[in-house]
Amino acid sequence: MGKKAKSSRKGKKAWRANISTEEIEDFFEKSTKDALSGGPLSSAPADSLFVVDKSRDVSMKRKIEKNREKDDSATVSGMADMWDEKGKDNSNTRKKWKPSVIAAVEVEPPGCSFNPVPESHQDVLAHAVAEEMQKVYQNELGPQPVPLTVPGEVVDEEEMYFIEADNGSDDDGENLGENEDAALDERSCKTKRVTRVVLNKRARHKERLRKESEARKVEELSKEIDSLPDIIQEIAKDDEEKQKRHLRRVVAKQERLKSCPPRLGRHKFEPAPVQVLLSEEISGSLRKLKGCCTLAKDRYKSLEKRGLIVPTAKNRR
Template identity: 60%
Template sequence: MGKKSKTSRKGKKAWRANISTEDIHDFFEKSTKDALSGGSLTSAPTESLFFIDKSQDLSVKKKIEKKREKVLRVDSMLKKNPFVEAVPSSKQKSSKKKKKEALNAKDVVQDVPKDETVPDSGMVPIWGDEGQHSCKARQVSKQSIIPAVEVEPPGCSYNPTFDSHQDSLAQAVAEEMQKAYKIELGPQPVPLTVMGEVVDEDDKYFIEADDGNDDQMDEENLSEDDKATEKRPLKTKRVTRVELNKRARRKEQQKKEAETKKAVEFSKDIDNLPDILQEIAKEDEEKQKRHLRKAIAKQERLKSCPPRLGKYKFQPAPPQVLLSEELTGSLRKLKGCATLARDRFKSLEKRGLIPPSAKSGRK
């Protein structure tokens, strides 16, 4: 491009004509644009141009948390499966000392009196007795009704009185007689061999021949009867419409009679309602008495005989009663009898601590 030609500025008129006004026009255009757009940026305050965004980006935060919560496959395999039961570890036996210490600590803690003015918030004190107990209660064995050591009656002493000795002897004799009567009146065992008369050889042949002929004759008679029944023609009687109508009317009449009979019985029951209520109350009373009698009988039975634990039934030991000729009246002359271990064993069986064993003789 060529250089711009210079104009002369000697005169005032020429000077005004040759001065450029582009800067002024640009300034006016810029000012009008700023006025239309809302003001100049250079004159605007900093607070209106910039601001600090302190709000949280929830979507990004959720993504980060989700990524953090994601469990690796290795960790998921090592996690406990709720559908598979854990292998129970060996339980340590709780000592009596620890139990005693726990009971003493429980006694030391005093219950704070509850203020009725304070509303109940549903909270339970951690040292209180209330609340849900997740642990299982320890199973406690039932106490036996039979005492561990039973005292023999006075008649079993080494130097008893005459009356007490006779009473104990009578009781022992009654028990033995009861056993004998039970065996005698009980069901008789099936004999292994049956006594009979000796049959001769000639009679044997006749018996065998008679048995065979009778069977053959019976079979022949049965076959003839079957053939005769097969040859008979089966005649079926045709039922007419009149007969069917009669049957339907009879059936309807029987149904009506049953309904009327039922209604009459129901009305009678309503009339006899006080008597029925009295009978029901009487039956309930009888049932309660029967239940009470059964409970008392069960308690009495448990006192003398334990519940069945094994294959064999408990057999009580016979009473240790001395005979009249064995009474000496002195401990020095008393005959020794090693039954202490047997008595303890029978006591354990009677209390239901061990199952009764079979009576075995010495080999």
């Protein structure tokens, strides 16, 4: 078969034959697809393009209605009569304040009276003196602060030079001694040839040590099995000691709470001094008694001791 003859491009027929029709075919395909799918998307309204899913709104509405019913019931129960039994059941329970172990009004010892018995007065006076002496001893025997300056003499430049020279000579002597020791070690440490007999001897020694350790372990295990009753008794004793220790700790905590409140702030609680009269101040009459303590200060210290307010720093005037 021969080659197809080329057509001439000079006439109008040749122009029409060589024109491409791909764009027209694409347009027709697109239009047919749009017609089959319901029309072009560019001309479609927004309501048909976007759809809101409302299938879960029913469950959400139910939840909202349940919450509203609960709120309504709570408000009704809150507005119920406080003397009604039903109202008591529906009322909200509040956290109760834990009462303090320390009494609101503490009674002073008998020795603090304006006309005390001599024996009780001496006991309270001795207790007050012991507290004051404890404070004095604590201040005297307590840890001293670090001094800012260290006492000593100033060293001159010449003395510093001699000190540095002495240190350098000592270092040189130490270095020489270390070098000599290293040389001796190198001479003494020479490689020795290990024979087969020595290797066998070492292996037998290692095997013997292993067997002895295994036998020792078996013996210890048998002893532990035989001493099981003693071990059980020791465990019971330990549990009893732990329980006693726990009880002692609880009792000590209660006693500590009776004497001082829990730590609430930065400052610790400082109890007020014992209001006891000296032997010269005892007159036996209320008219001659001097005023020593105000009621407001006493109540303030009581509130601090019971842990109702935070203790403040002591004002020293």
